[in-house]
Amino acid sequence: MIFEVGALLLAALTGQSAPDPLAPAREGKLQCTAPxxxxxxxxxxxxxxxxxxxYRNTTIVVISAAPLITMELASDARIVGDAVCAQLRHEDILAATIAVEGQAMPAADAAPLIDRMxxxxxxxxxxxxxxxxRVEGEAMVSEAEIDGAPQPDMTMKFIWVGPEDGYAVGWEAG
Structure with a gap:
């Protein structure tokens, strides 16, 4: 809370507003990670x-490439200064759904996998x-920190894509 107030005060004092990292999302774009x-x-x-x-962040992530197994989960997020922040909650993981080759896995079958995750x-x-x-060439880079500690191993490239752009969740080396 103190950081949020400090960031807002700094923005007001300098006459600049903090950058909005989710502006593309409000335009209907999706965040495509590791494109x-x-x-x-x-x-x-x-x-x-x-x-x-x-914000409510709904993410579909690849668990296995062949066969394609995905997990969909939702969590609450907020903007703090120039960062998108969320707290990982056990109940968010337990509410996740699993799909195999695009077909929903029955909850009873998915439960052991979700419990393992x-x-x-x-x-x-x-x-x-x-x-x-931050921008890096044609893509964006997401740099993460956990409880304020940088996590360089969680750095990922992503792009913003529109629903009409034809992107899908999946993994093929290329």
Whole structure:
């Protein structure tokens, strides 16, 4: 909270507003992470929808390339200064859905996989993950920090794409 107020005061004092990292999302664009532009594939795709308290981030991420297994989960996000921040919550993972080759997996069949994913992420629950975006060539780069500590191993390239651009979640080396 103190950081948010400080960032707003700094913006007001300098006469500049903080950059809006989710402006493309408000225009209907999707965040395509680790894009394969030639094949129009994304390792993950995220949609940000405005809510009264910030944003709802719905992400579909590849778990396995062959067969294509994806997990869809939703979490709350907010803008803090020039970063997009969210807290990873156990209940968000447990509410996730799994699809195989685009077909929803029955909840009873998906439960063991979701439980395994949740178990592997348990040390992250309750921590705040913030990402700052910067331009790098034709793409953007998302640089993450967890509870304020930089996480260089979580740096990922992404592009903003429109629904009409034909991108899909999947993974093909290329």
């Amino acid at each position: 394969n532009v030639a094949k129009k594939k994304c390792l993950a795709m995220s949609r940000y929808s405005a809510t009264p308290g910030g 949740a178990g592997g992420m348990k040390e992250m629950f309750g921590k705040t993950v913030c990402s700052r975006f």
